[in-house]
Amino acid sequence: MTVNKQNYFVYLPWRGIVFPVILILIWQLIYLAKIANPVFLPSVFAVIEQGHRLIDNGQLWEGLKASLYRDLVGLSIAIFLGVSIGIALGVSRLAGKVFLPTFNTIKQVSPFALIPLLSFWFGLHEPAKIAFIVVSSVFPIMINTYEGVRGIAFDYVEVGRVYKMTTFQLLRKIILPAATPSIFRGLHLGVFFSWLGTVGAEYFFTAGAGLGNIIVDGRNSSRMDLVLFGVFVIGITGYLLNIGLSYAEKRLLHWQIQKQ
Amino acid sequence: MSETLKQEYQRDTLKRVKLPNFAGIFSIKKLMNLTIPFIFPLVLLGLWQLASDKGWIAEQILPAPAVVYQSFLDLIDSGVLLEHLIGSLTRVGIAFVIASILGVGLGIFLGISRRAEAYIAPLFEVYAQTPVIAWIPIGLLLFGISEKLAVALITIAAIVPIIMNTYKGVRYISKNYLEIGNVYAFTRWQTIFLIVIPAALPSIFNGLRYGLTQAWLTLVAAELVGIDRGIGAMIVEARNLFQLDIVLVAIITLGIVGLVLDKLFVLVERRFLHWQRRGL
Amino acid sequence: MKKTILKFLSVFIAGLSILSSLQVQADEGKPVVIRIGFPGTGTGNRPIVGGSPLSTAHLKGWVEEEFKKDGIKIEWNHFKFAGPGINEAFANKLLDFSYEGDLAMIIGKAGGLNTKVLAGGGVRIPVAIAVPNDSPIKTLADLKGKRFAVQKGTAIQLAEVRALAKAGLEDKDVRAVNILGANATDALQTKDMDAVISIPYSFYPLRDRGVAKIIYDSQKSGDTDIAIAGGFIGDDAFIKKYPDITKRLLKVFVKAAQYSSDEANRNELFKLWGQDGTGFQYYREVYNGATLAERQTPLLDEYWFGRFKDGIADAKKYKLIRKDFDVNGWVDKSYLEAALKELSLENNWTAYSYDGKPIKH
Numbered sequence: 001m002t003v004n005k006q007n008y009f010v011y012l013p014w015r016g017i018v019f020p021v022i023l024i025l026i027w028q029l030i031y032l033a034k035i036a037n038p039v040f041l042p043s044v045f046a047v048i049e050q051g052h053r054l055i056d057n058g059q060l061w062e063g064l065k066a067s068l069y070r071d072l073v074g075l076s077i078a079i080f081l082g083v084s085i086g087i088a089l090g091v092s093r094l095a096g097k098v099f100l101p102t103f104n105t106i107k108q109v110s111p112f113a114l115i116p117l118l119s120f121w122f123g124l125h126e127p128a129k130i131a132f133i134v135v136s137s138v139f140p141i142m143i144n145t146y147e148g149v150r151g152i153a154f155d156y157v158e159v160g161r162v163y164k165m166t167t168f169q170l171l172r173k174i175i176l177p178a179a180t181p182s183i184f185r186g187l188h189l190g191v192f193f194s195w196l197g198t199v200g201a202e203y204f205f206t207a208g209a210g211l212g213n214i215i216v217d218g219r220n221s222s223r224m225d226l227v228l229f230g231v232f233v234i235g236i237t238g239y240l241l242n243i244g245l246s247y248a249e250k251r252l253l254h255w256q257i258q259k260q
Numbered sequence: 261m262s263e264t265l266k267q268e269y270q271r272d273t274l275k276r277v278k279l280p281n282f283a284g285i286f287s288i289k290k291l292m293n294l295t296i297p298f299i300f301p302l303v304l305l306g307l308w309q310l311a312s313d314k315g316w317i318a319e320q321i322l323p324a325p326a327v328v329y330q331s332f333l334d335l336i337d338s339g340v341l342l343e344h345l346i347g348s349l350t351r352v353g354i355a356f357v358i359a360s361i362l363g364v365g366l367g368i369f370l371g372i373s374r375r376a377e378a379y380i381a382p383l384f385e386v387y388a389q390t391p392v393i394a395w396i397p398i399g400l401l402l403f404g405i406s407e408k409l410a411v412a413l414i415t416i417a418a419i420v421p422i423i424m425n426t427y428k429g430v431r432y433i434s435k436n437y438l439e440i441g442n443v444y445a446f447t448r449w450q451t452i453f454l455i456v457i458p459a460a461l462p463s464i465f466n467g468l469r470y471g472l473t474q475a476w477l478t479l480v481a482a483e484l485v486g487i488d489r490g491i492g493a494m495i496v497e498a499r500n501l502f503q504l505d506i507v508l509v510a511i512i513t514l515g516i517v518g519l520v521l522d523k524l525f526v527l528v529e530r531r532f533l534h535w536q537r538r539g540l
Numbered sequence: 541m542k543k544t545i546l547k548f549l550s551v552f553i554a555g556l557s558i559l560s561s562l563q564v565q566a567d568e569g570k571p572v573v574i575r576i577g578f579p580g581t582g583t584g585n586r587p588i589v590g591g592s593p594l595s596t597a598h599l600k601g602w603v604e605e606e607f608k609k610d611g612i613k614i615e616w617n618h619f620k621f622a623g624p625g626i627n628e629a630f631a632n633k634l635l636d637f638s639y640e641g642d643l644a645m646i647i648g649k650a651g652g653l654n655t656k657v658l659a660g661g662g663v664r665i666p667v668a669i670a671v672p673n674d675s676p677i678k679t680l681a682d683l684k685g686k687r688f689a690v691q692k693g694t695a696i697q698l699a700e701v702r703a704l705a706k707a708g709l710e711d712k713d714v715r716a717v718n719i720l721g722a723n724a725t726d727a728l729q730t731k732d733m734d735a736v737i738s739i740p741y742s743f744y745p746l747r748d749r750g751v752a753k754i755i756y757d758s759q760k761s762g763d764t765d766i767a768i769a770g771g772f773i774g775d776d777a778f779i780k781k782y783p784d785i786t787k788r789l790l791k792v793f794v795k796a797a798q799y800s801s802d803e804a805n806r807n808e809l810f811k812l813w814g815q816d817g818t819g820f821q822y823y824r825e826v827y828n829g830a831t832l833a834e835r836q837t838p839l840l841d842e843y844w845f846g847r848f849k850d851g852i853a854d855a856k857k858y859k860l861i862r863k864d865f866d867v868n869g870w871v872d873k874s875y876l877e878a879a880l881k882e883l884s885l886e887n888n889w890t891a892y893s894y895d896g897k898p899i900k901h
Contacts, residue, residue: 016382023383041401101297102304108473108518110480113495113511116504117321119632124617196391200481203393212393217585219397219726227397231390238389320631320651404732405719488717496718500624500693501860502651 042225047232050225059214060233066209067198068237070126074133075194082138082190083183086145091175096146107139111197115204129201136197140189148182149175184249191245195238211237323505331505332512340494345513347489351407351482352475355414359471363419364464367426368452371460377427388424392417392478396485410482410490417478421470429463430456465529472525476518571782573613574789576603577629577638579622579694583817587618590813590823591739592662593797593836594639594772599812600799602792612785623647624693630655630775637774637789641665641695642851643860645773649870650852650861654776657871658790659838661797662770663847666759666826667699668740670752672731678755680707686734688714689724695768698851700737701858702766703756711858728752739768741822759829764896769847772838779872790879794838798885801833837889840873846894 028044054060089096111132118135122128152175160174176183202212211234218226305325311317312324335341370377370384392413399416403409437459441451457464483492491510498506578595582588589595597603603614617635619625623644629635630653639662640648649655671677677686680703690700701711719727725742727733729751736743740759746752758766772793779786799805809832810823827835848867855861880886890898 015378016380019379020383097293097296098300102300104522105515105519108476108522109511109515110477112480112484113492113507113514116499116507116628119321119628119634123632123634124629192389195389196393199391199393203396204484213585215394215397219400224397224401231394231398234394235386235390238391239386242385242389318631318633320653321628400726400730400732404730405717405727406732488715493718497692499628500621500691500718502624502627502647502693503862 042228046225047228050223051229051232054214054226054229062209063211063214064233064237067202067211070129070133070201070210071194071198071241074130074197075137075190077130078134078137078141078190078194079187081134082141082186083145086142086183086186087149087175087179089142090146090149090179096150100143100146103139103142107143111136112200112204124205129198129205132201132205133194133197136200137190137194140193141183141186144186144189145179145183148179148186151182152178180253184245184253187245187249188242191241192238195234195241199234320502321504323508328505328508328512331503332509335506335509341509341513344489344491344494344510345517347487347493348479348483348491349517351410351490352414352479355411356418356472356475358411359415359418359422359475360468362415363422363467363471364426366419367423367464367467368430368456368460370423371427371430372452372456377431384423388420392481400485405485407487409485410479410487413482413485414475414478418471418475421474422464422467425463425467425470426460429460429467433459462533465533469522469525469529472521473518476514476521480514570610570612571636571778571785573615574603574607574785575615575617575634575636577617577619577626577635577640579619579626579638579640579644581618581620582815585620586817587616588816589618590816590818591665592639592770593659593793593800593838594661595813595816596800596809597792597796599815600796602796603789606788606792607785622691622694627651627653627693633775633777635775636778637772639772640770642769642771642848643695643698643855644693645771646848646852646855647693647861650855650863650865655773655870656776656779657771657773657840658779658786659772659793659797659876660770660840660844661772661793661836661838663767663837663844664764664830664835665695665768665770666740666757667696667703667737667766667768668743668754668758669703669735669737669756670728670743670746670754671735672728673751673753675734675753677735680704680756681709683707683735684709684713686714687732688716689719689727689733689736690716691724691738692716692718695770696737696739697860698854698858699758699766699768701860702854703737703758703763706763706766725752739826741818741826744822744825765850769844769851771840771844771848779875786875787878790875791882794876794879794883794885797836797838798883798888800836801831801889803832806832833889838876839889839891840871840876841891842894842899843892843896845871 024044027041031041031043051060054063089099114135115132118128118131122131156174156178165173198210199212199215202210203216211230215227215230215234218224218230308322309325312319312322332341370380395413395416399409399412403412433456437455438451441455446454479490480492480495483490484496487493491514495507495510498504498510576594576598578589578598580589582590588599590599598616607614617629619629623640624647626635626638626640627644627648630638630648631651637658641662645655645657669680669683677683683704688700690697700716704710704714717733719733719736724733724736724738725746728736728743728746735755740754740757743752743754747754758764774786800809806827807820807824810820810827813823814820845867852861852864852867856864880888893899
């Protein structure tokens with residue numbers, strides 16, 4: 001019986017904090033020793049102070065809200081499209097053969113290259129950013145769902161056939177549950193790419209509110225403390241999003257026997 | 261005896277669709293399998309042509325296929341496309357090699373040592389979820405606007421799946437394998453090289469493959485920050501000069517080259533892992 | 541499972557409604573909104589840009605005032621990617637009017653955009669090249685083989701190729717890299733770029749901090765053929781559909797141009813424009829030795845035509861556009877003339893001939 005360490009958040013946190021703390025100390029030492037240009041490597045306290053300021057004047061909250069909103073809307077659309085298309089492609093072998101090669105090619109193209117095309121369909125502001133997020137995250141979800149459906153051991157499907165289930169019942173009772181680990185793998189990727197898309201959209205599209213914009217503003221006014229604080233918040237938020245998904249996964253899959 | 265078996269076989273195969281077989285090499289089924297992947301792209305091409313004929317989308321945003329094809333030929337002729345492609349491939353290549361070495365090494369380390377895992381894994385998790393874009397301002401600070409920055413950004417992004425998959429592969433090796441090592445009283449290094457790595461190899465290759473995909477995807481973003489040779493740079497320049505046909509050539513190139521890289525990697529993977537299948 | 545599906549569906553529908561809200565439905569006689577653009581953003585990405593009659597009109601709120609009684613909203617768009625971004629917006633039918641620099645306008649039109657030039661405003665704008673303070677680069681010729689930051693597709697790029705040509709260099713001889721706005725000036729500080737070309741006031745803060753020095757200023761060297769020209773353009777479809785609105789918009793533009801050309805308003809004006817982050821002092825410095833009128837004139841005079849004819853020829857020569865076009869068919873002077881007449885400002889500005897000499901009436 002091996003301990004299942006897939007859920008990091010169950011960890012005792014203090015050992016995990018040691019390393020980051022050491023890094024922060026090194027950072028502060030570099031700053032104090034004035035090895036790097038102070039404009040570009042501010043003191044740890046300056047960053048914390050910036051953070052304080054942003055929290056106080058509500059900017060952090062505004063940015064966070066805006067970014068999360070964009071992210072979740074885009075992610076939801078991507079999940080809806082990705083899972084449904086993935087299942088459709090997985091169930092119908094023909095559809096899979098027809099569409100999958102093309103999707104495999106499209107997924108190699110970075111969404112950043114598609115920005116000029118997106119502006120046509122979605123304009124310059126929020127809808128375009130959300131579309132960008134959808135494009136960034138839909139393919140991992142779709143492909144992993146497809147693989148999950150395709151990779152189901154034939155035995156499971158046989159059981160369904162024996163019970164003379166309709167396709168829909170087959171779907172609900174056998175295919176989806178069996179494909180769920182794969183689907184969740186895709187969802188993890190989807191969460192990651194949607195957050196990547198969110199920050200990317202805020203960096204490269206027109207101005208608006210968001211965490212990415214905080215970094216851009218900091219960069220433009222050469223306030224590295226602002227930038228570093230922004231990076232920190234972005235990282236933590238991405239991490240929390242992933243944790244949230246893992247938690248949901250754990251709840252949904254508690255009946256799964258862990259493979260060894 | 262062989263006659264009846266042959267008859268039996270023929271009877272069985274007749275149940276499936278009987279397709280003509282040209283000289284035993286070319287079966288229509290094989291032909292169908294080769295052409296099916298192209299149906300959808302051809303439909304899209306047709307839609308594209310229709311859209312530009314009817315003017316559904318402004319020609320500045322989506323130029324007609326013929327224009328794009330012409331630009332494609334021009335770019336190949338002038339050698340420009342190849343130049344940019346080589347620039348991009350070099351960048352991805354270097355970054356991928358660095359990411360692979362560091363990634364596999366770190367992944368093995370994290371997988372073997374519980375203590376290392378306890379100390380490093382949480383920070384790594386946060387790092388893994390941070391979009392590459394967030395590192396751009398910091399990267400600019402450390403590397404300035406240079407080739408090194410682009411390579412660094414790609415490495416930062418590509419190393420994540422490599423580490424994660426390597427770690428998972430090492431961590432979840434069947435206990436049985438490790439017991440064999442105990443039985444033979446392997447040293448730590450022997451265990452690593454003779455048992456851990458081979459057993460984790462499928463996962464490692466999986467991670468490397470994802471890493472390659474990530475590297476290719478991050479390439480464009482990394483090149484947006486001021487590089488003069490590369491597909492991303494080509495896109496930026498063409499977009500600024502309002503030549504979206506060149507942008508489309510770049511996009512299609514990105515897709516196809518990316519696909520080719522992926523398929524090549526799978527071939528390499530198969531060669532390395534062919535012994536695995538026999539084991540099963 | 542069902543609950544999650546429902547949740548996703550509702551968000552999906554919400555998403556769709558967001559998407560559908562982007563199309564602006566115009567009714568028969570009047571548009572619901574007029575969308576106007578600016579190349580570039582102010583410091584820290586703020587949506588304020590000074591330096592042209594359009595800026596004045598924006599900052600004084602005169603356009604909103606004019607169209608308030610019709611209930612028409614005015615949407616101001618500041619494009620981080622400057623000219624190229626504006627061109628894309630026009631192509632996507634997301635913009636109705638804009639101020640643009642010469643090269644960007646030319647590229648757009650050559651690329652097939654259906655725009656019409658309605659007025660000038662923003663001509664003889666100088667450009668400068670700056671290098672890090674301790675750089676060995678002293679003349680234009682020294683730029684050979686160096687990393688040169690240029691905002692490609694904008695009027696700055698045209699000035700760049702022209703300036704290089706003066707030193708006998710070609711774009712190929714330098715390593716021209718495309719950098720977005722503020723990042724370029726930062727690059728001087730970190731010495732990632734050997735040189736940057738831009739409008740002079742971008743460099744003044746760095747110069748005053750001792751970080752960079754300006755090695756070339758087109759105004760100081762008297763290179764009037766390198767100065768940037770610009771204009772006010774509009775989407776032809778919009779103009780044809782709403783000629784009255786266009787006329788009234790030009791009226792506001794001309795009024796703003798008059799205000800921006802009146803020397804009595806000099807200090808006020810610099811304070812007004814300075815809100816984009818450049819500040820009063822630096823606007824004053826970049827206008828040192830120049831009159832307001834000569835840069836803010838909205839007239840489409842011979843000089844303007846000459847600059848643009850040259851611009852088109854040069855753009856074609858340096859392979860920035862693939863086919864040229866006739867500037868005459870591109871311009872529609874009627875709205876400008878109507879506005880001048882209505883405000884009785886026909887003689888407010890001097891018209892100049894191609895070689896820069898005033899035309900005496």
